[in-house]
Amino acid sequence: MGSVVRCDRYPYVTGSSVLGIKYKDGILLASDTAGCYGSTVRYKSVERLKRIGDNTILGASGEISDFQAITNLLDELITEDWMWDDGNKLGPFEIHNYLNRVMYNRRNKFDPLWNSLVLGGIKKGKKYLGMVSMIGVHFQDNHVATGFGNHLARPIFRDEWKEDMTLEEGVKLLEKCLLVLFYRDRSAINKFQMANVTEGGITITEPFALKVNWELEAFRNPTKGAEGSW
């Protein structure tokens, strides 16, 4: 049996947007914890941010089973790297390259890993933040987002991101975007995680929720004076 060309892949359990920004001390990633099954929010505690080694964090949107497979691959990569015991450790730039190779090669076989990956890290003072898509498109930037985040969060980042933000400023900016995504992305829920990587190490928060605002006067009676409208 030769290798079969598989062109009938669709995602089943999916995660929505991942956001990433550089700030003064390192990188911040954010995502919600929903695993959707079509239009059903089937799983509400899916971790879509993972630590890779000591200095890199990975976030994924798209098919969760493929993200789990990628995490396994990277764990094996990191373990093998550690076993060399040569004073060298894979940094975020190397992981980015590795992931790019994996995603692009699968795309060439018409059997993609159905994910958009956000990778962030800092090694020897050099900050890195980048993205690899399911077809192997990859780039680095000061702020990145996947899926809906590209349309809703990136414009806010372009307006309000600046060099060397403090942790508070970075978190506030991400929370602002997460809230917009919760309002406007049907696959999003009000349960989020953030990941922070600095020279000091990696922190991935426990899930948290944001305060929502429905107290706009116009929401009370939106069709006033125009019955039948919405």
Place this chain on the structure above:
Amino acid sequence: MEPMAGGWMSAAHSMGTTILAVEYDEGVILGADSRTTTGVYVANRASDKITQLTDNVYICRSGSAADTQVVSDYVRYFLNQHTIQLGKEATVKTAANLVKELAYQNKSFLQAGMIVAGWDKYDGGSVYGIPLGGTLLRLPFSSGGSGSSYLYGFLDQAWRPNMSKDEAERFVVKSIALAIARDGASGGVVRTVTVNAHGVERNFFAGDKLPLFHEEISPGRNPLLA
């Protein structure tokens, strides 16, 4: 859908199904309906969708009957060998990972939504959901199959951690019965399997043992003959 159209005579066996597994204070309880359909025809009204993988690990099967039978058979075979080599009983995590591996690596071919649940001395009672695609998620409870759509609201509201065996079993039976009430692809009896440190217990709930819901009536004498 035309019942008389020949489609159902040749359609694949599918388990429309409602399946459920919950962790309770001492272990896990698995539950399922018993209807297998080929198109609109009920091919088997008393199927057993809760299948044994090892002495202490069971699997709930939904989706294609053939696919899930083959996956269970392979995993039972692997676990059998693994237990001999290991010298002690396999863990629920191992069983679940084997099922996941088959489901993920063959995702283009399989239509299988499964729940692996059981008890081992390291993690106590564990429930692992393995939906289409081969994602593996350990959860306090998991539901699946076409009937599960009708249960999301009920489970969200009624599930609590650390229920007693009786509470948990009543919870599982009520859930499956609610799904059977609304899902045409689920029906028949409710089967439960309880797994804990002491062993395994199978139960069977049928007919008047099942709770009645909105607009359902209990059997009785014909009104004309009253």
